[in-house]
Amino acid sequence: MLGAGLAAGSMGAGAEPSGVAIKMTQEAFVPAQVTVGAGTPVTWTNNDSVPHSVTALDGTFDSGPILPGKTYRWTPEKPGTVAYHCIFHPSMKAQMVVGAKP
Amino acid sequence: MTTQSKMLPLAAALAMLSSYALAADKPNDAQIAQIVVTANSIDIENGKIALKNSRTPSVEEFANLMVKDHTAVNNDATALVTRLGVKPEPSDTSKSLQSGADTEQAKLRGLKGHDFDKAYLENEVAYHKQVLGAITDVLIPNAQNAELKKMLVDVKPAFQAHLEHAEKSLAALDKH
Numbered sequence: 622m623l624g625a626g627l628a629a630g631s632m633g634a635g636a637e638p639s640g641v642a643i644k645m646t647q648e649a650f651v652p653a654q655v656t657v658g659a660g661t662p663v664t665w666t667n668n669d670s671v672p673h674s675v676t677a678l679d680g681t682f683d684s685g686p687i688l689p690g691k692t693y694r695w696t697p698e699k700p701g702t703v704a705y706h707c708i709f710h711p712s713m714k715a716q717m718v719v720g721a722k723p
Numbered sequence: 724m725t726t727q728s729k730m731l732p733l734a735a736a737l738a739m740l741s742s743y744a745l746a747a748d749k750p751n752d753a754q755i756a757q758i759v760v761t762a763n764s765i766d767i768e769n770g771k772i773a774l775k776n777s778r779t780p781s782v783e784e785f786a787n788l789m790v791k792d793h794t795a796v797n798n799d800a801t802a803l804v805t806r807l808g809v810k811p812e813p814s815d816t817s818k819s820l821q822s823g824a825d826t827e828q829a830k831l832r833g834l835k836g837h838d839f840d841k842a843y844l845e846n847e848v849a850y851h852k853q854v855l856g857a858i859t860d861v862l863i864p865n866a867q868n869a870e871l872k873k874m875l876v877d878v879k880p881a882f883q884a885h886l887e888h889a890e891k892s893l894a895a896l897d898k899h
Contacts, residue, residue, distance in 0.1 A: 708881065714795075
C-alpha cells in the first residue's frame with residue numbers, strides 16, 4: 622500500500638505546483654509513466670475542456686471530478702507501483718512508480 | 724419531419740433493452756458480454772464515420788474520443804470475459820442493436836457538413852441516454868458474475884460524461 626496522500630483539491634490554474642507535474646491534455650495523461658521518490662508531491666493539471674479524474678485502480682487515491690483548469694495534488698508515502706485512470710475517459714490510463722524517499 | 728421528432732432506428736433498437744425488465748427471459752452473463760461489445764463497437768464505428776465525414780473540429784474531437792474510449796472499454800471487457808471463461812453469446816437484442824446501427828450508419832455516411840454534424844451528435848445523445856438506461860435497468864441487475872457487474876457499474880461515469888459532452892457539442896453546434 623502506498624498510503625494516504627495529501628489531496629489539495631481544486632487549486633487555481635495560476636498556482637505554482639512543486640514536485641512532479643502531469644498534464645491532462647487531449648484526453649491523455651502526459652507523461653503517462655512517471656517515477657517519483659516517496660514524499661515528492663505529484664500535481665495533475667486539467668488542460669482539457671471537459672472534467673477528468675485521477676483515480677488509482679487499487680483505491681489508493683481518487684481526485685473526484687477535476688474541472689477544466691483545476692489541479693489535483695497527491696503525495697505518495699511508500700515505494701510501489703500504482704496504475705491510475707480517468708473514470709470518465711476509459712482510454713486515459715497511466716502509471717506511477719514510487720521509489721525510495723530521496 | 725425533423726430528426727428529433729422521429730424514433731431513430733438505433734434508438735428504437737436500444738429501447739428494446741428496456742423490455743428485458745418486463746420479459747420473462749433476462750440476459751445471462753454471456754449475452755450481457757455480447758451486448759456490451761456490440762454497443763461499444765457501434766459507437767466506435769459511428770466515430771470513425773464522423774472522422775471521415777465531419778470537417779468541424781469540435782465534432783472531430785468528440786468522435787476521436789468516442790473511438791478511443793469505447794475501444795478501451797471493449798478491450799477491458801474482452802479481457803475480463805476471457806479471463807472469466809465467458810464466451811459472448813449473440814441474442815435478439817445484440818442482433819437488433821447491430822441491425823439498427825447498420826441502418827443509422829448508412830444514413831450518416833450519406834450526409835455531410837452541418838447536416839452530418841447535427842445528425843451524428845443527435846444520435847450520440849440518444850444513443851448514450853439509451854445505453855446508460857440499459858446498463859442501469861437491465862445489464863447491472865441481471866449480471867451474475869461480480870466482476871462483470873462491477874465493470875458495468877464502473878463504466879457508467881464514462882457513459883454519463885460522453886452524454887454530457889455530446890449534449891454540449893450539439894448545443895454549441897445549434898448556435899452556429
